[in-house]
Amino acid sequence: MIKDDNNCVGIRENFNVSIAINDQILFSKKINLNDFINIRDIENKVIAAVDASYTKNDLGIGVAIAFEYPSYNIIDCELIARKVCIPYIPGLLAFREMYLISTPLLKLLKKVKPQVLFVDGHGYAHPRFAGIATHIGIVFDIPTIGIAKKKLVGEEVVENNELYLRFKDRLVSKILLINNKKIYVSPGNKISLENSFNITKLMIGKFNLPIPIYLADKLSKIAKRNLEVSYLDSSNIFSINNNLSNLCKKLINKIK
DNA sequence: GCGACAG
């Protein structure tokens, strides 16, 4: 049988679009765009990233990974697999993915103290200035940077020879070019737009994404492959769930 | 009404 925790009872029923939108307006009032991290304070320190991936039948995988900068040696990781209960609605991504990400992230933060957390998705560059990077940054009270491959809101503008996204008269995102592809960087919480951009710029490697996001994305996809094998073998989500933390550590070696 | 629309 499937463990209660993997069902959507009490989650799907409690999700309501207009309440969710109201929650985001409340979040937007709590955003702190001041810098709680200096670009000089990340050398040889811990950085973290979170991401989610999905399989068939409403199964989602959430991962949290911590590594050292600039070696990118992975220090720790956590992951979880559970049923996905909330649909994807543009602007409300956080309500779908927080559910997958919060558990592994909480476990990770009990063990390591990252200077900053990278999140796959927008932060400030959001219809209500509260994307998933903002949700996570406020709930976990940590500096977060939102990294998105596609824009959600705003128009491109040039200011001081640099490319930004402007929305409702505010500069909400600064666009980073990696191999001629646009990456939309926006602050989540406890960090400024410029600092978000400058720190992200340091994280460019040989991939088309900033390294933290690349690593989290890679881990979630490797985990998914391994989960599907286990799932088919055992047909039992419960038994998989108990070993996810160990599985995560085993998968670290496969990333590189 | 029409187009846009993170993952």
Place this chain on the structure above:
DNA sequence: ATCTTGTCGC
């Protein structure tokens, strides 16, 4: 995000 056939390159 995921699904997918074929193609390019190491």
